[in-house]
Amino acid sequence: MSVTKSYDASSIEVLEGLDAVRKRPGMYIGGTGSGGLTHLLWEIIDNGVDEAAADHCDLIEVTFHNDDSYEVTDNGRGIPIDRKEGEITALEVVFTELHAGGKFGGGAYGASGGLHGVGASVVNALSSRMEVDINRDGATHRLEFNQRVAGRTSRTGRFTPSHKLEKIGKVPRTRTGTRVRFWPDTDIFDSEARIEYDEVRERLGQVCFLVPGLKIRLVDRRGSGNLAPEEFVSKGGLSDYVDFLSGESSQVTGLVRIGGTSKFEEKVPIDGKLTEVVRECQVDIAMRWVSDYETKIVSFVNTIPTPDGGTHVTGFERALTFAINDVLKTADPRKLRKLKDNGKAQKEDVQEGLVAVVRTTFPEPQFRGQTKRELGTPDIQKIVYEAAKSGLIDWLSGKQRGSKVHVRALMEKITDAIVNRVSTKQALETRRKAAALGNSGMPGKLADCRLHPGGELLIVEGDSAAGPAKRARDSAWQAVLPLRGKVVNAAKSTRKSVLDNAEATALFTAVGGGSGLEFDLEASRYERLVLLADADVDGSHIRCLILTLIFHYMRPLLDQGRVYSAQPPTHAVIVGQTKRFVYSDIEKDQLVDELLEKGRNPRVTRFKGLGEMDDEELLETTLNPDTRVLRRISLEDAKAAERAFTTMMGAAVEPRRDFIIKHSQAYGHTLDI
Numbered sequence: 001m002s003v004t005k006s007y008d009a010s011s012i013e014v015l016e017g018l019d020a021v022r023k024r025p026g027m028y029i030g031g032t033g034s035g036g037l038t039h040l041l042w043e044i045i046d047n048g049v050d051e052a053a054a055d056h057c058d059l060i061e062v063t064f065h066n067d068d069s070y071e072v073t074d075n076g077r078g079i080p081i082d083r084k085e086g087e088i089t090a091l092e093v094v095f096t097e098l099h100a101g102g103k104f105g106g107g108a109y110g111a112s113g114g115l116h117g118v119g120a121s122v123v124n125a126l127s128s129r130m131e132v133d134i135n136r137d138g139a140t141h142r143l144e145f146n147q148r149v150a151g152r153t154s155r156t157g158r159f160t161p162s163h164k165l166e167k168i169g170k171v172p173r174t175r176t177g178t179r180v181r182f183w184p185d186t187d188i189f190d191s192e193a194r195i196e197y198d199e200v201r202e203r204l205g206q207v208c209f210l211v212p213g214l215k216i217r218l219v220d221r222r223g224s225g226n227l228a229p230e231e232f233v234s235k236g237g238l239s240d241y242v243d244f245l246s247g248e249s250s251q252v253t254g255l256v257r258i259g260g261t262s263k264f265e266e267k268v269p270i271d272g273k274l275t276e277v278v279r280e281c282q283v284d285i286a287m288r289w290v291s292d293y294e295t296k297i298v299s300f301v302n303t304i305p306t307p308d309g310g311t312h313v314t315g316f317e318r319a320l321t322f323a324i325n326d327v328l329k330t331a332d333p334r335k336l337r338k339l340k341d342n343g344k345a346q347k348e349d350v351q352e353g354l355v356a357v358v359r360t361t362f363p364e365p366q367f368r369g370q371t372k373r374e375l376g377t378p379d380i381q382k383i384v385y386e387a388a389k390s391g392l393i394d395w396l397s398g399k400q401r402g403s404k405v406h407v408r409a410l411m412e413k414i415t416d417a418i419v420n421r422v423s424t425k426q427a428l429e430t431r432r433k434a435a436a437l438g439n440s441g442m443p444g445k446l447a448d449c450r451l452h453p454g455g456e457l458l459i460v461e462g463d464s465a466a467g468p469a470k471r472a473r474d475s476a477w478q479a480v481l482p483l484r485g486k487v488v489n490a491a492k493s494t495r496k497s498v499l500d501n502a503e504a505t506a507l508f509t510a511v512g513g514g515s516g517l518e519f520d521l522e523a524s525r526y527e528r529l530v531l532l533a534d535a536d537v538d539g540s541h542i543r544c545l546i547l548t549l550i551f552h553y554m555r556p557l558l559d560q561g562r563v564y565s566a567q568p569p570t571h572a573v574i575v576g577q578t579k580r581f582v583y584s585d586i587e588k589d590q591l592v593d594e595l596l597e598k599g600r601n602p603r604v605t606r607f608k609g610l611g612e613m614d615d616e617e618l619l620e621t622t623l624n625p626d627t628r629v630l631r632r633i634s635l636e637d638a639k640a641a642e643r644a645f646t647t648m649m650g651a652a653v654e655p656r657r658d659f660i661i662k663h664s665q666a667y668g669h670t671l672d673i
């Protein structure tokens with residue numbers, strides 16, 4: 001540290017405090033990447049927003065400078081500049097003392113947005129330089145910080161530590177405000193960390209809806225520096241926000257506004273003692289239904305977004321479901337009568353097409369979770385529930401001017417949603433039954449592996465081979481799906497009959513990527529598919545059917561070379577202790593001749609199918625990656641299979657045999673996987 005002389009004891013203490021932030025920036029701002037850097041800017045902006053929310057300010061200007069510094073100006077009361085201890089001003093304390101929370105001496109704001117309450121000093125801790133101007137009492141007062149130390153910079157650029165504020169100009173007495181500019185410390189932040197202008201713009205737009213009447217100006221001085229500033233302002237607050245969120249969607253109802261205020265008690269530690277305090281909580285809800293199916297519920301506590309909701313949103317949602325069912329009970333729409341018990345509206349029914357902003361305002365909110373994206377204060381749930389319930393029941397009664405038509409349209413929409421949900425569920429259940437899914441949602445006959453999506457799915461023909469395959473496989477990464485029934489010919493069937501085919505749906509469900517045009521390779525639960533069928537004509541037949549199915553409904557798997565066919569041997573040739581597998585009659589004859597010539601006496605076992613092999617043999621020839629022979633099936637192969645398959649249908653045995661032999665030769669290479 002270059003500054004030493006004018007250090008007093010308190011300054012050293014202060015620097016030690018700020019050093020704690022520098023040692024663990026993550027604990028204060030979440031990290032040293034773009035997120036953390038952006039956090040710095042919000043720590044500063046939030047202070048201005050708080051001043052605006054307290055109705056002392058109606059303009060905030062945010063500037064991105066060309067030298068990677070950021071500036072925030074407000075026209076609020078200005079941070080107090082009176083002396084606190086000796087020469088040290090309240091202003092300096094704000095920027096140098098951690099947890100100068102309670103907001104500048106406490107009680108200044110009923111419900112501070114400042115999520116962290118440590119704000120400005122954390123920014124100072126992580127900045128190489130700061131410049132603060134306060135307009136108050138007819139003058140602009142300046143204090144700077146250089147490597148966290150308060151002082152001022154001379155015209156020649158020399159920094160001198162000092163606690164004194166410098167009057168740098170006169171202003172009208174009525175002009176008050178705060179201007180803060182900071183230069184994030186490049187020693188702290190990752191070199192690729194950035195504050196995204198667009199992200200800031202989006203958040204500022206949101207802030208405007210929360211503080212109606214507040215004008216926010218965003219200035220980009222980077223690059224050429226002559227871009228026009230952007231301005232945001234909302235007069236209508238949350239109502240404007242709902243309009244904004246509704247976009248172009250056609251509306252089902254008009255805007256519903258619900259508000260209320262309630263008190264609750266909370267025990268908080270004051271001077272180390274748990275003390276009961278009475279809090280006041282304001283509830284503000286704006287909502288409407290549009291003709292979409294999506295639900296948009298945006299929530300805030302004070303000016304803080306709560307993207308994961310929390311107690312306020314839960315209270316709102318419960319009230320909504322309750323109030324709607326209350327009305328449905330009395331209205332008793334004919335469409336719902338035949339559904340009996342199913343006719344009750346569920347959360348998803350009442351929220352279909354809902355656009356809502358839910359905001360609560362109260363001091364010292366508690367947040368849940370690491371990232372503090374969710375409100376935790378328990379009492380808030382009931383407060384919002386009661387406020388929303390009575391507001392909704394009132395609106396739903398249709399007594400408000402012009403609301404009757406909207407209420408009727410809404411009940412129509414919700415009734416349809418219920419009917420739709422119930423019938424979709426029934427359709428799904430029928431389909432699920434067809435595919436005989438187990439309680440995991442997977443086909444009941446699938447013996448799954450534990451590794452996803454890196455494992456392989458062995459598609460096994462018939463029952464006889466399925467048993468040994470399940471026993472001999474490595475269940476860590478090999479799943480077995482036995483296909484028993486008839487596999488549909490995908491080349492000659494409608495989409496519907498393919499989806500009605502139990503074997504096809506079982507395969508689609510097991511693979512998990514859907515089927516057809518929307519097949520999602522990313523969602524595939526396995527790295528590869530391995531077809532395991534007998535080396536005979538029937539095996540070839542089913543292999544062709546499965547390949548055709550994959551070709552038409554899960555083609556990306558073929559494109560990516562993720563489909564294989566296991567090559568089961570036709571015979572085992574045994575001499576003494578050694579067993580060799582051969583894959584065709586020709587190969588068998590050759591080997592037997594060879595051995596006989598050498599004077600050996602080979603014993604030959606013929607496998608009529610996979611089912612005739614013992615577990616050991618199956619493991620060696622089709623399951624164990626060290627010894628088995630797999631053929632990768634290309635897209636071309638699959639097409640050829642379909643063609644050959646078509647000619648095969650009803651043809652004599654000979655062409656079929658040709659087909660099998662040809663293919664054995666074409667793809668008879670071992671793959672090392």
Ligand code: TTJ
Binds near residue numbers: 045047051072080179
């Ligand atoms: C505190 O209570 C007395 C009157 O002034 C209040 C105050 O501090 N207001 C205030 C702080 N307005 N603006 C700020 C502020 C603005 C920015 C951009 C940054 C910081 C750290 C504070």
